[in-house]
Amino acid sequence: MLNMSAKRESAPQDIETDVFVVGAGVTGLTFAGLLATAGVRAFTIAKHRGTAPSPRAHVTNQRTMEVFRDMGIEGRVLEVSTPLRLLGNGVICTSLTGMEIARYSCYGAGSHQLSDFAAASPSEMMNTPQHFLERILLAHAQEKGAEVRFNNELISIEQTVEGVVGRVRNRQTGAEYTVRAKYAIGADGGRSVVAQQADVEFKGEPGLINMLTSWLEADVTQYTAYRPACIYMMAQPGNAFWVGSGTLVAVKPYNEWLLNRQYNTSEEPDLSDNAIIAYAQKALGIPDLKIKVIETSKWQVNNMYATQTRHGRIFLAGDAAHRHPPASGLGSNTCVQDAYNLVWKLALVVAGKAADQLLESYNQERQPIAQQIVQHAVQSLYNFARVPQALGFKQGQSTEEGYESLEDLFSDSPTAEKRRAELKEAVDLQNRRSNALGLQLGHRYHGSDAIVYDGTPFPRYQRDLVLFYEPTTHPGAYLPHAWIEFLTQRISTLDIFEHGRFGLIVGIGGEPFVDAAKKVSQELGIELPVYKIGYRCPYDDVLGEWYNLREIGDRGAILVRPDRHIAWRTFDRPDEPTEALRSALQQVLGHWSGKEATNQFSE
Known part of the structure; x- marks a missing residue:
């Protein structure tokens, strides 16, 4: 009885607000900041303990930088970012010390791209690690007066004639409370509780591939600085995965990285530091490389998008509405742009200056974009899968067989010239991944x-x-x-x-x-x-x-x-x-x- 009484006494008060934001990643925090700036009462929760603990997303395109410019935080983002023109190569290699298979200019860094990217926007593309970006978005939201509660989990949500009612649990105390709002935004990621409980229909396929990401400290300056790249894509014999043997993504050039690799569902990966280090040393081709493992996590690549991003008084945004591979760097960018599209509409409707019909335009405008970016990101994966195919790499082949195929590719054999043409075609397709200026800005x-x-x-x-x-x-x-x-x-x-x-x-x-x-x-x-x-x-x-x-x-x-x-x-x-x-x-x-x-x- 004493414990129950204590629980009742510590239970938080119910909340009444205009907009209930579920999720406080890039999407939710952008909403929180924009809504607070617009003077809209909003309440934001997230089940996690705080902002992203690891880099995750990183490419911030020019359109998103323009949004940050308008929000007044572009300068803060620049402070924690590396201009992508300084990492303006796409490098495909067997390893950092092995054969370089191909290199191409990207992110507007090539001499043939400079004018197109510069003329398109007053802002530059940036490599902005997500854990830095979320801290900036949270600070901005709180400065504007937003209320954001972490460690608070949505249990249920339903719509009524007057609005939405959410039930929330404090994950530290176990206490529950109710949130009543005129509208709710599902910004709670790829496993969105809001989307599930709103019975949202999705098209596509979940769980395309299983991925493992390791956040590493390793100084590889001598192997990378002369060919600076945001991503080093490695393809090795005996591996025909969609992402090759792994992709090395720059967090902080040239000593902090994310190593992404695919694994089979039948082979549960060893997540110990020793196993992660051993794999990284082999993939990078540096057996004695000193590596510190900061964090390792498993995740899945999905190919899904919501058929409707508005369901009455509930809206879906970010990964809750569109779930796709990180290829082409469209994830967090689309999250920010979803929020930028919806907030001003909500502000006017809540203030009684616009009719509810204005809110319908969110689905009309952003749902086709969600479908477009999901399809593009998945196609980018297929495009990269053509590289190991062109190299003659096959799953399960011996190292000797793979390198014999590679040696033949760059020889004067009767079939090599045709094979090189096929490789060039596969490499040229990578431009659609890294130089998609029209897709990023041409909505x-x-x-x-x-x-x-x-x-x-x-x-x-x-x-x-x-x-x-x-x-x-x-x-x-x-x-x-x-x-x-x-x-x-x-x-x-x-x-x-x-x-x-x-x-x-x-x-x-x-x-x-x-x-x-x-x-x-x-x-x-x-x-x-x-x-x-x-x-x-x-x-x-x-x-x-x-x-x-x-x-x-x-x-x-x-x-x-x-x-x-x-x-x-x-x-x-x-x-x-x-x-x-x-x-x-x-x-x-x-x-x-x-x-x-x-x-x-x-x-």
Whole structure:
């Protein structure tokens, strides 16, 4: 009886909030920070003791760095990151001391890639270990006033007419309490309890392969610094796994690494430090290498995505919605971008400034992206599997047989030239893994209720849509980056907007839109600053870069959402700018009036 009484006395109070976030990894912590910044009451829990204890994800692409730039934490992320252009090789080898099979430029570091990556964004790709990133996201969220509780586990969650009700257990004390919220976000990873209890349908296949990751300290500077790479992919005789004999991922060049390797389900791996060190020494080709094992963990590669990312008042984001291999580095990036898409919508709906229909656009916009990135990541694995095939490596073959095949490949034998062509084709496919600039930056939202389409098709792609980013101001696209000048300072077009707010871009003839924006802003309760960009405008297009990208005339306008996707545009100034702008913004907010938004765009 005494223990029960003590338990009741220590039980935490029930929570009432607007948004209940389940999970506090990259996804949940991004939500926590953004929601707090937007002034939305939110409560975040995670069953783990704290932020990620190991590096895990690491590639942070330019679009995600732009989000961090908008959040005001880009500088902090840069402090703990290594620019990927400094690790700009993809190296395929039998081991660090063995034969180098192939090398290719990636992450924008190649001479043929520099201009594409630099022109696409004001931010650079970074190698940011996840355990550092999560600490930054947590600190930012707490600075903004977010409440985040670790060691608290979701037991159950259900929807009611008024909202969602979650039951939570404190894993330290065993005490339970209830969380009531208007909306809930499942950000609880690949084994999402939220997704399970919401009975979410997934497509794809779980448990494709079993993986083992070891976090190691080992100084291999002499074998890596002359060919700096984020990932060294090793292929050895007798091994035809999808990831070869292992991948060595840079955490801190050149003495801290993650070694990823595949194992058969029938062969439970030895997780002792001695076994991990022995495998690493063999895979890296350095028998006497001094190695310290920091951590080792097992995990599975999945190929799954949710068919719906919204289920009433419950939303799925990050790995809870899309589960895929880390190939191409899309995991944590998509997590951050999911949050960036949804938070401003939740903020407006909770504040009563937008209708619930706005929230439906989260599924309309992000679910296709989830499907796309899962399929791309899995295809990247298949693409790498072609490398050991081209080398003639087979599961179970002897070391002698494997190296004989490799020797023949680089000889003048009758079949070698054809084999080398097949190898080059396999290596060229790795560009789709490491140089997927178009996939990372080129998200175009089709069929969204939060976009006012102008009756024109998206511009046709002129180059490979995975490898090359082609900016456009078509509604549904992301606002193009261009360098402009404001008060003698060089800034990006992405830098002019206030965090969490809409913005209206106009040109030299856009003055009537200033009055229109004031009226519409007052009517709808939405802040709508106007930014005049053009030759000798306050935001001076000194280089003419914006002129080349804007796709509207001097009297046109572009309405930009808080997530920087384009909501509406008009090529010329409509006869009634106020009515056109009002109608467009009403549609975006879900306050559909039955009138078509005015669009004056013509090709």
